[in-house]
Amino acid sequence: MSETHSSSRQIILDRLKGCVVDAPELPTIDPARVIQFEDRLQQFQDTLASVGGEAHLVNTPSEIREKLQTIEVFQSARRIASTVPDAVTPTVDLATIDDPHALSTLDWTIVRGEFGVAENGAIWIDGKTLPHRVMIFIAQYLAIVISRSDLLNNMHEAYARIGTPDPGFGVFVSGPSKTADIEQSLVLGAHGCRKLQVFLLP
Amino acid sequence: MTSTLPIVDHPSAAREFVTNEPRSHWHDDSLWFVRSKRDKQAQSIPEWEYLREQASTIKNHTIAKLPEYLQQFEANATRLGAVVHWAADAEEHNRIVLDLLRRNDTLRIVKSKSMLTEECGLNEYLIDNGIEVVDTDLGERIVQLRGETPSHIVLPAIHIKKEEVGDTFHKYLGTRAGESDPQVLTEAARGHLRGKFLSGEVGITGVNFAIADTGGLVVCTNEGNADLGVSLPRIHIACMGIEKLVPRFQDLSVFTRLLARSATGQPITSYTSHFHGPRDENSELHIVLVDNGRSKIRDSKTFRESLNCIRCGACMNTCPVYRRSGGHSYRATVPGPIGSVLGPAKNAKAHKSLPFACSLCGSCTDVCPVKIPLHHQLLAWRKVLVGKRLVAWNKRMAMKAASFLFCNPTLFAAAGYLGRVSLKVLPKSLTHNPFNTWAKDRDLPEPPKESFHEWYAKNRPSGSETISKEERS
Ligand code: SF4
Numbered sequence: 001m002s003e004t005h006s007s008s009r010q011i012i013l014d015r016l017k018g019c020v021v022d023a024p025e026l027p028t029i030d031p032a033r034v035i036q037f038e039d040r041l042q043q044f045q046d047t048l049a050s051v052g053g054e055a056h057l058v059n060t061p062s063e064i065r066e067k068l069q070t071i072e073v074f075q076s077a078r079r080i081a082s083t084v085p086d087a088v089t090p091t092v093d094l095a096t097i098d099d100p101h102a103l104s105t106l107d108w109t110i111v112r113g114e115f116g117v118a119e120n121g122a123i124w125i126d127g128k129t130l131p132h133r134v135m136i137f138i139a140q141y142l143a144i145v146i147s148r149s150d151l152l153n154n155m156h157e158a159y160a161r162i163g164t165p166d167p168g169f170g171v172f173v174s175g176p177s178k179t180a181d182i183e184q185s186l187v188l189g190a191h192g193c194r195k196l197q198v199f200l201l202p
Numbered sequence: 203m204t205s206t207l208p209i210v211d212h213p214s215a216a217r218e219f220v221t222n223e224p225r226s227h228w229h230d231d232s233l234w235f236v237r238s239k240r241d242k243q244a245q246s247i248p249e250w251e252y253l254r255e256q257a258s259t260i261k262n263h264t265i266a267k268l269p270e271y272l273q274q275f276e277a278n279a280t281r282l283g284a285v286v287h288w289a290a291d292a293e294e295h296n297r298i299v300l301d302l303l304r305r306n307d308t309l310r311i312v313k314s315k316s317m318l319t320e321e322c323g324l325n326e327y328l329i330d331n332g333i334e335v336v337d338t339d340l341g342e343r344i345v346q347l348r349g350e351t352p353s354h355i356v357l358p359a360i361h362i363k364k365e366e367v368g369d370t371f372h373k374y375l376g377t378r379a380g381e382s383d384p385q386v387l388t389e390a391a392r393g394h395l396r397g398k399f400l401s402g403e404v405g406i407t408g409v410n411f412a413i414a415d416t417g418g419l420v421v422c423t424n425e426g427n428a429d430l431g432v433s434l435p436r437i438h439i440a441c442m443g444i445e446k447l448v449p450r451f452q453d454l455s456v457f458t459r460l461l462a463r464s465a466t467g468q469p470i471t472s473y474t475s476h477f478h479g480p481r482d483e484n485s486e487l488h489i490v491l492v493d494n495g496r497s498k499i500r501d502s503k504t505f506r507e508s509l510n511c512i513r514c515g516a517c518m519n520t521c522p523v524y525r526r527s528g529g530h531s532y533r534a535t536v537p538g539p540i541g542s543v544l545g546p547a548k549n550a551k552a553h554k555s556l557p558f559a560c561s562l563c564g565s566c567t568d569v570c571p572v573k574i575p576l577h578h579q580l581l582a583w584r585k586v587l588v589g590k591r592l593v594a595w596n597k598r599m600a601m602k603a604a605s606f607l608f609c610n611p612t613l614f615a616a617a618g619y620l621g622r623v624s625l626k627v628l629p630k631s632l633t634h635n636p637f638n639t640w641a642k643d644r645d646l647p648e649p650p651k652e653s654f655h656e657w658y659a660k661n662r663p664s665g666s667e668t669i670s671k672e673e674r675s
Binding site: 006008009011012013015016017018019021022023024025026027029033034035047050051100101104117119120121122132133134137138154155156158159160162164165166167168169170171172173174175176177178179180181182183184185187189190191192193 | 232235236247248249252256259260262263265266267268269272273282283288289290294338339340341344357358359360363364367384385387388389391392395396399400416418424425426427429430433434444449450451452454455456458459466468469470471472473474475476477478479481491493497498500501506
């Protein structure tokens with residue numbers, strides 16, 4: 001870029017190199033010292049509930065559809081994006097959309113999660129599975145489908161499972177969008193989804 | 203530039219807040235509530251202390267090897283297609299951002315929370331240059347609409363009551379007059395900000411963690427505002443202090459476990475987003491690395507560890523001075539214990555009163571997830587400031603007098619006697635005169651009948667000069 005840019009780079013690095021500091025060795029986490037749960041499924045469901053999400057145990061994709069159809073705001077939903085077509089048929093064809101702004105009126109988004117984390121109710125969503133990143137943030141309601149066999153104990157296992165991240169995007173989602181910025185009263189649905197449904201397949 | 207900063211006198215800056223007693227108590231209670239939630243979360247993790255130690259070591263290691271990790275990060279981020287910019291100070295940071303906006307003919311930006319851009323005064327700078335800046339974090343939007351600054355690094359609007367938010371929203375967003383229900387107000391903000399998100403041409407975010415070995419960044423929010431802000435427009439500008447690095451992707455496990463639990467007592471933030479490179483080939487990701495005094499702090503053995511801060515705000519929530527005096531009384535971007543360490547590092551003269559806005563209770567040090575010895579650093583600052591003769595003469599004189607007194611046993615005994623007698627005989631009108639500010643809202647203690655020396659002389663076991671072991675236990 002500009003000259004000031006490169007010179008500032010040099011100035012900052014020179015300043016830092018000018019002071020040599022002894023570094024302690026980088027530690028590695030001892031897996032035996034971090035939390036494990038006897039019943040990861042129960043723990044995951046409890047934690048998810050505590051962060052405002054709702055977990056549903058289902059056995060087949062069609063059960064997901066049945067469960068969703070009991071939810072009023074799903075019945076009335078018109079614009080639905082889904083990357084899990086065997087559970088929910090999308091009404092919005094994501095492949096034809098170039099500009100993410102066109103998704104601003106999404107009512108529901110249904111996507112797959114890679115795995116869940118029992119200690120904090122978080123679900124890892126790999127950006128590669130999303131035709132448009134914004135779809136999970138802009139929809140009024142979000143549903144994530146994961147497998148019960150993909151529940152990990154803690155974040156150490158989670159990052160180990162991701163391994164080396166591919167270029168792109170990935171996000172841990174834990175509960176719906178929320179805020180407590182007005183007098184510490186918790187309100188769900190600040191900017192992103194108002195509610196989060198998590199479906200746990202076998 | 204910084205040498206012209208006005209000198210902050212914390213006691214007088216806090217006066218208005220603390221003299222409004224109900225408000226001060228309300229503020230105190232709100233933060234204690236957050237602190238209690240933090241305790242519950244911390245106690246639910248048996249390895250909490252182990253995690254804190256790991257986090258502290260990882261950070262100490264990173265800061266020590268910062269030049270290496272910065273270059274590694276730059277190389278990896280560039281390989282992923284991001285553009286890395288370096289800014290020596292706030293001014294350069296602002297210029298870089300404005301340049302990027304100008305080159306893309308940008309008029310409107312949406313911004314998620316970033317203490318760094320607050321520190322650099324980016325908002326005012328961009329607004330002065332004709333750019334519309336919308337803070338999208340609800341708390342930040344509230345203070346922005348009110349023409350204020352955040353009073354807390356995680357809870358920017360913690361000092362504002364819901365009725366006041368109602369008034370602000372009535373004025374700017376057209377909500378019903380007198381509306382104060384947080385649910386309704388949040389809904390109004392949601393609608394208002396949706397429009398802003400959709401018209402934002404560039405998204406600016408802060409950075410919670412940057413990863414040297416992958417070149418990626420992590421941004422944590424509860425509202426999802428950072429993600430909405432950057433997944434619509436083509437350009438994402440991420441602004442970060444150079445201390446935000448962690449060496450390895452795996453290190454994030456430690457920090458994501460500590461951050462939200464310490465900050466708001468949640469097990470993790472609702473959204474923990476990992477960006478590795480721009481969205482697609484038509485998009486741009488710019489990362490601005492800012493020094494702005496950090497390398498200077500790194501030079502100091504005493505204060506180096508303050509660069510470990512992950513900006514969780516726990517030290518504020520627990521600080522008895524912060525809780526009662528409010529964040530604005532620090533007149534600094536980062537208030538509270540960590541702010542009182544960082545402030546004087548930036549400008550000792552302007553922030554000289556901050557290390558004294560502290561009772562040295564040590565609670566901040568106990569909660570800090572990266573184990574910064576905050577209260578030791580505050581004490582160390584006091585020494586530095588006394589050395590620089592930046593402490594008011596009356597404080598200096600009082601210290602000298604006290605030290606003289608403590609060095610003279612006879613004088614000390616006499617002063618004690620005098621004190622006990624005066625406490626007994628002096629009328630309240632005299633002890634609570636307007637010049638004695640200490641006695642405001644405080645009563646003097648009941649004078650003891652005798653000094654400890656006298657008591658001990660009477661009560662010590664006959665024949666023994668020293669207390670035996672049994673009696674001591
Ligand atoms: S100093 Fe420690 S407790 Fe305070 S904000 Fe930084 S990380 Fe949190």
